[in-house]
Amino acid sequence: MKTYANFIKKVISNYIAGSLIAVFGVGSVFIFSTISITPKEILLLFGIMMISFLCMIASDIVFLKFQLIPIKTGLQHDASLEEIKKAFDQVHRFPLRTIFRINIPHLLGFSLPGFSLAVYLYQLGLFSFPSYYMILAMVGAILIAGMHSVIEYFLTTSSIKPLLYDLRKRALMLYDQDLAQPSKIYTSIRSKVLFTAIYIGIFPLLLFSLATQVHLSEAAAEMTQEYWSWAAIVMFMSIAFSSFVCFLLLKDIGEPIASLEKGMRLVKKGKYEYRNEVYSDEFSRLIAGYNQMLEGLKAKDRINSLLTESLFRTLAMTLDAKDLYTAGHSIRVAEYAFIIGEHSGMSKEELDLLKKTALLHDIGKIGIKDSILLKDGRLTEEEFEEIKLHPVIGANILANVEPASAMAPLIPGVKYHHERYDGKGYPEGLKGENIPKFGRILAVADAYDAMTSDRPYRKGMPVSKALSILREGKGTQWDPKYTDLFLEHMENQGYLGEEVSS
Structure with a gap:
């Protein structure tokens, strides 16, 4: 219920701030800068405003409590799905109902009590201004209430988002139902823009016309310098209000657009991030459509990944099937390489590339004659020189596979997995960290599997001995x-290398 408590605090703080600005800010400036009254009358009017303000807050509390009942119920730990749905619906409608909640208490709690008190004091002879001024003041109060409700609408729209997220999360966790699917439009963007634009256009004119009527009646003469300075105050306030509401409107529209733009940038990078934002207008459908598109992309990506991995495994197994003694070699090397890469802190994407490289690291042996590749016994120097060509042949094969951009990251590992750290390897005699990272990792994984696997001319050596040779080399x-990372992993699995004499 922490989210609910924070929401209540936000609603109350927004309301009090907005009321003070509307009643004692715009309202008082409008009254006291428009009509000429005595200090005693100023105090009386201020008192009427204070009493009316308290009545307005009391009536608003009644309306607010009534509107909060379904929301509070839906946030209870034992709330049913139906109660959560009603709460979700009520929260969505809350900004629009805020307009009625503010205007009705403003009328019943502020304007009517204020008007009644002013009439009563006027009958007692405590006010000297014309009686119709009170009617104009009541009309002005209603206009100011409208100004307050417009501001409060946008502030409330921002405040309800944590509640919507919490209710949606509850429905998903407890009942496996997404309340935002299918999305429902509670307030259209068109309505918001039209209402706001019309009000911004009408409010300053009505307020200005009302004030002008009062001021010209008092002047009863041609316009003076004092009138223009007064008019400047009214116009400044009108412009300030219009600018502020336009800012809120643009923010309300711009936020979901920015969120979708961020999501599209992530999709472009291959990162499929689900959008959790919840809106009450047409953007709800847009977000829902985006998420559905994302699910489709994820599904296709999973299928493509499975097909690609199956293809790579099939190629590796086809190659290994040529020699019964090396069957499964590429798959085992991929597993060992993955272990080393994972322990070195590689990203998921990099590990995937490493695994694919390992599966294809010996693909160049397709270009080696079977009489050499499958020979029983040790190879001659000439035969070994031909075997040493397989990394370059493999790299050339991959370089001709489309799309080239997908194959390019795999080529360095395939080409350089027989390079040595001291520069005595092949095909180019690269040294140290000049050897590509995948080549250095595969060299460890390939050597370990070669040492522990059976060959026609020898039995595979014990794991402990192979680990000792790796440590020594x-x-x-x-x-x-990368050798230390692999040794550490194997030792954690219970394998210990034994000392081997040089």
């Missing part, structure tokens, strides 16, 4: 950082 044959 780090910094010369293999990258020390």
Whole structure:
């Protein structure tokens, strides 16, 4: 209920601030700058405003409590889905009902009591101005209430968002139902723009006309310098109000647009982030459509990822199937490489590329003659030189696969996974960190699997011995950082390398 408590605080603070500005700011300036009254009359009018202000707050509290009942019920821990739906609907309608909540208490609690008190004091002879001024003052009070309600509408629209998010989250968690789907428009943008634009245009003119009528009646003569200075005050207030409401309107429209723009930028980068914003106008449909589009993209992306991974695995298994002794080699190397990459802190995207590279790291062996590739026994120097061509052949194969942009990140690992850290490897004799990162990782993973796998001319060595050889060769044959990460992982799994003499 913390969200509800914060909402109530916001509603109350907005209302008090708006009321003070409307009643004692615009209202008092309008009255005291328009008519000529004595200090005693000023005190009496101020007293009437204070009493009317308290009556207005009391009547508003009654209206507010009535409007909050379904919202409070829907936020209870044991609320049913129907109660949450009613609360969600009530919160959506809250800004529009705020306009009625402000205007009716303003009329019943402020204008009528104020008018009645003024008439009573006028009959007692405590006011010297013309009696019809009180009717004009009541009309002015209604206009000011309208100004207050317009401002309060936009402030409330902003305040309800945490409540909407909380109610939507509750419905999803407790009843697996998204209240924003399908989206319902509670207040159209067209209505908001039309109402606001019309009110901004009419309010200053009505207020100015009303005040002019009073002032010209008092002047009963041609316009003077005093009149123009008074007119400047009224016009300044009108312009300030119009500018402020326009700012709120633009903010109300601009926020969801900015949110969607942010989402589209993320989609462009391949990041599918669900939009959780909840709106009461046409933007609700736009956000819902965006989220549905996102779900479609995610589904297609998952299918494409599965197809791509299946293709890579199929290629790896096809290659390994040529030699029964190396069957599963590429898949195991991919698993070991993934472990090293994960322990080095790679991102999900980078790990995916590393895994694909590992699955295809020996694809160049397709270009090596079977008589050499499947030979029982040790290779001659000439045969080994031909075997050493497979990284370059593999890189060339991938370079001709479309789309080239998808294959490009895989090529360095495929081409350089037989380079040595000390520069004595092949095909280019690269040294240290000049060897691409994927090549250095795959060198460790490939060597470990080669040492522990059976060959026609030898049995695979024990895990502990292979780990000892890796430890001994780090910094010369293999990258020390990635070798240590793999050794640490294997030792945590219970494998310990034994000392091996050089």
